[in-house]
Amino acid sequence: MTQKILLVEDDATTADFIVKGLHEQGLAVDHAKTGRDGLFHAIDGSYDAIILDRMLPGMDGMAVLGAIRAAGIATPIVILSARSAVEDRVAGLTAGSDDYLTKPFAFAELLARLRLLMRRASAGPANAVETALTCKDLDMDLLSRKVKRNGRLLDLQPREFRLLEYLIRHKEQVVTRTMLLEGVWDYHFDPGTNVIDVHVSRLRKKIDAEGESPLIHPVRGAGYRLGARE
């Protein structure tokens, strides 16, 4: 079943760019140009995710967010905002959004995060008691902190372990550098550096032995994906 996204964005260029991009990914999109309109759509329709711009004419984004949550609608919401200060991000998340992207953003970033939120929402309550994660021939034992590939024990640093854990938990999904920085290091900004790349390349060297097919694939313009080769 095609997933449906609601985009609440007043800027025509940004909206156009997002709508086109989402269509190309096989997602259906409804576009509301004002806060009030967005609120009506959100309450009426059943969307798999909502993209909400913070600065909207009339009813502003934060008010729309508050109203949607007050109406008991749990649809995952990503806020788009030009305001990048940590205080604004915290305010947005506390008010009930599930993610916060600062403008300008790469479409790949928005897409990766949207997919993550939609997958999380449809997966139901988190299974917090899992003790092992697997992907193909890679096994991670979360209790003993041991990782094996094809039965071969890997020697990973604690941070490398956490990095691999994040990738495996999001297997077959595009994970951006900023998502990794947030999920593994708890830093909330774009370093603009290839700091993350170096960490990932170290990890790849450790998990891909001679002759084994690579598990971690770089995704151009986006980030990385752990899983089967496409």
Add this chain to the structure above:
Amino acid sequence: MTLTLRSLTRVALEEDAQSFASSLTRDVRTAYAGQGRVGARNFSALRLLFSEGQAPVLLMIDKEGRPLLGNLMRWPAGLHEGWNVVVLARTGSDQADTIGVLVTRLPSGERLLAGQALENDQRLSGIVDRATGTTLIFALPLALFAAFAAVRIINARVDDINATAKAVSEGRLSHRVSLDGSGDTFDRLAITLNAMLDRIETLISELRVVTDGLAHDLRSPLTRLKVRLDRAETEQNPTARSTAIALANEEADRLLAMLTTALQISRAEAGIGQDHFEPFNLSTLTQDLAELYAPLIEDRGFELKTDISPDVAVRAHRELMVQGIGNLIDNALKYGASPIQLMAGQTATHAWVEVRDRGVGIPATQRAEALRRFGRLDPSRTGFGAGLGLSLVQAVARLHGGTIELGDAKPGLIIRLSIPL
């Protein structure tokens, strides 16, 4: 003077009491005549209740001396008919009341005393109230006139403040509120306002400098971006074209990072973020950063050494500290030479983080310039605070009320960020 006043007051009080006693007596006797003992008793109870402010004293006894109504327990000794001023000892207290009462005998043989306590606070306040009322009637016009005059003076001072505010909001920043030298409330207000205007003027001129500098510094990267996009447009070869677009994109990213940092700097300079301080372990944070950068540092062929004192607890803006320290490490990578040392510790008053490298360092004479704008904006640099170098760290230090110090590692550079504990 005081004695006369007191005796005058006493006379006034007594005259007052006598007329009160007369009217109370009359009223009780009327009630008795009309409704008998029961009616008189009810009337008295009500009357006593309502005239409480006047400290009334009332007692009616029958021929046998038994109390019939009133608020006294027994008939005082030594009373004669007519006006009496006696001192009554109150049962159960060592306070004595002086009372002035009118004693009369009813036709049916009962005796009645009615009056009030003299030299009683309640009575005094009653008299004072009446006096005040009289004074007010005379004072009101005077007060109105004084208020009118005061308003005129206040208006004049307020108008001056208004005019200054208007001038400032129109951009004439150097206007100040004038003082009249009297040191009064308005002068004090003027001093406070002027201090505030001084601060605003400084901030705005600093901002002008930053935005002027920033606008100038943006020209080069923007030109580069334009060049790349132009090339992408004219490029026929598809591969070369996408490469050109990708490079243009990178340039745009660098520009954005630069602007974001410039914004962060101005926010930090303006003191925004001070209410987002939280307690955390600076040692852990520094260690985490070392770990984040370690692979990159090694890849560049540098050695990283750490010497971090454990458990340095601070109360600071976590994210800005991360960016500031990251900035320092990044600078060392770009401009310094191996080995890079990352250290953290604390003194009695401050927590500090230090980055040392073994490069060429910065000569003492150029250190001030370096802190202002480290080596012009160089967008070919990547990393935290791309291009704005130490300006951000400086702003972060200032936000926390701390400092940045540059030193000589002989050879090399020492940069220390200190914040108060």
